[in-house]
Amino acid sequence: MDMFDFIHAPLGCDDTVRDVAATLLIDTLGVAAGAADGAAGRIARDFAADHMGAGQxxxxxxxxxxxxxxxxxFAAATQIDNLDAHDGFNPTKGHIGCAVVPALFAFASLRPDLTRAEALDALIMAYEVAARAGVALHATVSDYHTSGAWNALGVAALGARLLGLSRDQTxxxxxxxxxxxxxSQMMREIANPTMLHDGSGMGAMTGVMAVLMAQAGFTGAPAITIEEAxxxxxxxxxxxxxxRNYIKPYPVCRWAHPAIDAMRTLRLAHDLxxxxxxxxxIETFEAAAALFPGxxxxxxxxxYALPFPVATMLVHGQIGPTAIEGAALHARDVKDVLRRISVRATDHHTAHFPQKRTAALTLHLKDGRTLVSGDTEPRGGPQEVPMSLAxxxxxxRIMCAALPARRTDALWSMRSRMANSDQPLTDLTALITPPV
Structure with missing residues (x-):
């Protein structure tokens, strides 16, 4: 299908696709709620209110x-990006929802008539454009760029659809x-973890600006990753x-998840x-072995650590937002386990990346036994180890722990009420606008 027809025309997807999209939407909003009180989210929102407040x-x-x-x-994407529990797509080595979901609600402020079904179709289209933009970018350059480098195009496509841009404007x-x-260079951030994370805050902002600039008459050179690939x-x-987007059960880099899930499986199976x-x-792929070691x-x-979340899983049996902030960063029991961990990258695991992320754990026990996990893929990927809807x-609900139960219930119920609905999106917007 022609790219510009796809952006603007009715979608031909079935209800299964829409159900997946609704789940990814609500999951991402849950992460936004969980990240609302984080330092990066607060700083980003204050910055946007102070310095980016003009206009609609x-x-x-x-x-x-x-x-x-x-x-x-920018603020919402930065907020979500700094609680690393949002969805991703293996072939892109990055994330889509953390940019296109915030953009959806930004553009929806200009479309009070927008229905839930229309919003969901726009979101699906944006996921499809962003996924291909990411794959195309990584296929045409030697460096590994953050998601903001390409999910900006998904944001631009979403805005072009919702604001009714012409073909030339699009x-x-x-x-x-x-x-x-x-x-921005992803491995530079991996080596020096900061609030910049995966660049999606800037990607979301750039995509929105691109739509508003084009709508105002600004011209731009054709997108090479679309027109020349x-x-x-x-x-x-x-x-x-x-x-095929995955949902992350833990708020840490997806690269660490295979080792975390290997520890989770051994812990449960042997009551460790x-x-x-x-x-x-830990044996894993090269990129995962580069994660923060201490x-x-x-x-x-x-x-952006590997030994730390694996140790946290052994000590606590779960990893939620509170496990990566505050007192958890000084927990002696986790620190004690971390000293016992070694990490090694292998050609075997590296060969699968990025289509697969795998790791294997060997645990040596006090009683003399040795437990081996074997190659483990992370939970949450529909082609790996799918998570049930439950x-x-x-x-x-873990992500939304700071919200009143009634508000959390209402947000979750929207998942099944998005597709094929001529009800206004403003019902959902009203749930995610007030403070936590």
Whole structure:
């Protein structure tokens, strides 16, 4: 299908695709709620309100204030990106929802008539464009860029659809978004974890700005990753990549999840406690082995770490937002386990990346036994180890722990009320606008 027809035309997807999209939407909003009191989210929202407040008022999610559309998208995407529990797509080595979901609500502030079904279709389309933009970018450059470098194009496509841009305006919006997309280096952030994370705050802002600039008459060079890489776009409308996005059960880098889940499986199967284990050997892929190796000083380091979350899983049996902040960063029991962990990258595990992320654990016990996990894939990927809807809801409620139960219930109920609904999206917006 022609790219511009796909962006603007009715979608030909079935109810299964829409159900997946609704789940990803609500899961992402749950992460936004969980991240609302985090330092990065507060700073981003204050910055947007103070310095990006001009123009139409779009809501700052879980804040109560409003600001200009680019600022609202920037703040929410930065907020979500700094609680690393949002969805992702393996072939892109990155994330889509953390940029396109905030952009949806920014643009919706200009569309009070927007229905839930229309919003969901726009979101699906944006996932499809962003996924292919990410794959195309990584296929045409040697460096590994953050998600903001390419999910900006998904944001631009979403805005072009919702604001009814012409074909020429849409082409310019995509070109502007690609040209200004933050070509930030992912492994630089991995080596020095900060609040910059995966660049999606800047990607969301850039995509929104690109739409508004094109609508105002600004021109941009054609998007190379679209117009000069057609082989990545010929399945639009037939292959729904959104159904292969994973949902993350833990708020840490996906690269650490195979080792975390291997520890979780062994812990449950053998009723292990931290004192039972004398040594832990992790074999994983090269990128995962580059994650932060020590006891983290900051939440950012905790989310881009490998031994720390594996030790946390052994000690506590779960990893929620409170496990990567505050007192958890100084927990002696976790620090004691971390000293017993070694990490090694292997060609075997590296060969699977990025299509798969695998790891294997060997645990040496006090009683002389040795437990081996074997190759483990992370939970949450529909082609790996799918999570049931009940497990997704459990994760969602952990993320929304700071919200009143009634508000959490109402948010979750929206998951089944999005598709095929001519009811206004404003019902959902009203749930995510007031402060936590």
């Amino acid at each position: 008022g779009a809501p700052l999610l879980f804040d109560g204030r409003s600001c200009g559309l680019p600022g609202a998208a 082409r310019h919006a995509l070109g502007i978004a690609e040209y200004h997309g933050p070509r 057609p082989e990545h776009w010929d399945t639009l409308g037939t292959d729904w990549t959104i159904t 406690r931290a004192d039972d284990v004398t040594r832990i050997e 006891m983290p000083d900051t939440t950012s380091q905790a989310q 497990e997704v809801e459990e994760k969602f």
